[in-house]
Amino acid sequence: MQVLDDAGRRLLFTEARTHKHFTPAPVADSVLRELYDLMKFPPTSANCSPARLIFLRSNEAKERLRPALSSGNLEKTMSAPVTAIIASDLAFYEQLPKLFPQADARAWFTGNDAMIQTTSFRNSSLQGAYFLLAARAVGLDTGPMSGFDNAKVDAAFFPHGKVKSNFLCNLGYGSGEKLYPRNPRLSFEEVCTIL
């Protein structure tokens, strides 16, 4: 049986922190590709893979995001080397004949808006978490946030209306400045029951 070694546990789980301040070092295209080539593999329901990503790196792209940011997230986001929009394609099920050839999975969704919405939000959130841990795996630090105006982001970046923003994440190489002390976590007994 294989398990993750201590260095891997520290990097992805136990010692990684959310960062607000990054060094000026740029994030290369090759690193963003390496990140995607990890995050694409863990499971989604019927391999539906609804997540769509926009990496905002240019000043022009960041300025399009600015009006959607909450005041508390503004400065750290405008100064981050990259800000990713983690979004979800509500037309994800059109890809199912390719992504899940075992069954006619597209038919499970066609015309079922409630199931489309629930599956899109759950699975793009799962993929958002895979994104965060994959970013750490390739040496990036992350600063995810949901404090922004989703409708403004969607109007600015997804005007066709089929793709909806889920959350944002700053990316770069953390400077380690002004990290909060780590907040407490709930105990096993508070969260888990074995029956």
Place this chain on the structure above:
Amino acid sequence: MQVLDDAGRRLLFTEARTHKHFTPAPVADSVLRELYDLMKFPPTSANCSPARLIFLRSNEAKERLRPALSSGNLEKTMSAPVTAIIASDLAFYEQLPKLFPQADARAWFTGNDAMIQTTSFRNSSLQGAYFLLAARAVGLDTGPMSGFDNAKVDAAFFPHGKVKSNFLCNLGYGSGEKLYPRNPRLSFEEVCTIL
């Protein structure tokens, strides 16, 4: 800069598979605690940590789950060493004075049902993904599924109505039997844009 080594990438991302069939080896309490002690660390919004877990291991507990399972998920779930219910506590914000002492974050949620629902679903899904990768990190194989009757699970396991099931996940040590060939993933160009 630290990155995850190749063995860690294979274990968590590139070579891990969803399993339907497990060996009879039991899953020890200590392994479930080790899993939780990894999954609790990656980020949630304002550290809100809404996920709640029930690990169903006894025959009696599995029988309580049976009526909620879809036919395609029945046999593999009843025979798995453990089935976890990944759920979310809609009263998560009552814990925020402890979990996020930096601000009066409880007040952001009190009386705001839409924000409670969205935050609960997004963040319990993120934590569900952390659960899946943490399970792999401690040597378990996973079989997640959303094909079940959430209302029946909630009535059977969360009768007080404050906790809602999100998805289920079988756990154990995969036998490797009857694995599907891995389905294709979308390419970087299909999913990602750099602006």
